[in-house]
Amino acid sequence: MSNTTNTIPTPTFTTTPIATLLTINLTFKQSLMQWSFPIQFGTPPQSLNIPIDTTYNLLWVVSEFCMSPFGDACKNSTNFFNTSLSNTISGSYQEFTIRYINGSEIEAIWASDTITMNNQIFVKMLFGLPKNIKGNDSISIPDTTTGLIGLMPYQNNQIVGLALSSNSEDVGNGGSVTFGGIDSGYIIGNNESNIVYQPLPQLSPTNEQFMFNVTNIYMNDMPINISGLFWLNSEIQTIQLDDDSAGIVVNRIPGGNYSSGGAIIDCNFTLSFDISFEIANQKWRLPLNTMIKDVINGTSQCESIITGGANSGFWIFGSAFIKSFYMVFDQSHSRFGIATRSDIDYGPLPQAIIAVQLPWFLTVQYQFNATCLKITDQLDRSQVFSIDNIDPNGFFHLSDIYLAQEGFTYSIDFYYDLLNNTDICTNELHLVYTPSLKADVTTGLWEIGLNYYSTSIRLQVLNGVECFVLLVVYGQTVFYEMIHILFPSDAVKDGYIDVPISFIYLGGKYTFVAFDNADFDSDKCIGNVIVSKSSLYPNVTVNPWTINFN
Known part of the structure; x- marks a missing residue:
């Protein structure tokens, strides 16, 4: 009975959602194609197994109002919420209509009462009570259906996570629903970053369709x-x-x-x-x-x-x-x-060869001499490679035996030299690293360019500054770079110069020194120091990374 097509006006009841994460195990019933869990209605509580409804937001429950003499939606139900036995139920019983695609309509009324789900109490929870069905006399709510609970956000954090399973009909083994958050244990890699989102229309707290x-x-x-x-x-x-x-x-x-x-x-x-x-x-x-x-x-x-x-x-x-x-x-x-999901076998997942564009100093100065690359996936599994060749574009292609897998994230660390020529990178010689990157396997070749983990810089040029020296120290190592940045006066725009080369990396600690003179013959800064900024850690999420000296 979940094929609704309309928006229901909502009466003004007050309820206080709770902030605690609420994860509930579901029970699957094959004959009914239902995933349900017990909900206690009213005071004293009356327990009913209510199925999850993935179509809309409305919570409704069968009551005496759907049976004669009040209504005819249920015919002869024996399993229902008896509102006359609850001393906390309230409401004006405002009527509303649920219209279904098959042409039938359910006339219902609003009520409010105390509801308990998984030992968590909701005071004055709003729900519907069906009365009549119109449009098709042969349709009625079967005795096997005690109600439906839509994916309404019943907590302050308006998120609902859902994982259904039909592997077992044992109580509590039909998956779970999480109100107020996400159960990352169901997600591949146990990583919420693997969730992909698309816009969802803003729904009323009743029964607009998802x-x-x-x-x-x-x-x-x-x-x-x-x-x-x-x-x-x-x-x-x-x-x-x-x-x-x-x-x-x-x-x-x-x-x-x-x-x-x-x-x-x-x-x-x-x-x-x-x-x-x-x-x-x-x-x-x-x-x-x-x-x-x-x-x-x-x-x-x-x-x-x-x-x-x-x-x-x-x-x-x-x-x-x-x-x-x-x-x-x-x-x-x-x-x-x-x-x-981590608990489902999808068959062979799409994979891709990995190619990593090396930091410029590895390709220019050290020329990848005994350089170690370590790649680590989101399950903290690592593989070490010795960088012994690169293609004309500066990419190192990892072995075909290590492929990126769809849905996984990876991070890469660059080291100088291996430890005794083994498969362990020398931690003391750690250079730079990438953030966690989500694999792109769409073309079969995942190219991790410099833009994934580096940025360019924009330097403020104060009066009298003619040249900059950039000093980089990598991690805790003794390896460093000293780069002289010379520029003509017409390169200064609005008090800044842009250095478009991407050589700012995570893992480096950067010092900028401004000089008042430059020797273009030797391509070096000379003269006196005007200003400096020391020991800066980069922000590679912006491009360019702006350095101000004021």
């Missing part, structure tokens, strides 16, 4: 130029496209055939096949084990999880998609986040 945009679909890493808007519905299993799009996609799957709403594929299609949906400018690959819905008895054919039927202008992505990723609903920043 709508998202697929900008393309890729099959075996090739775009098929199909796009569309979709909404999430965990109550169905399939991924429903419009019939035309479903025909194009299914017919390209090995053994695939789409006809008259039926999608059939080969049960034994190759493990090298993959299908991905482009969301927020990134491809999200479906795990291969989600592609099959059911086996057709006595054949090698299977029903496809991707099918058609969504011809109302919006696609519907069911649990096969939702449980394949970690999802974040950040309503405070009006954005939706998605991340690959």
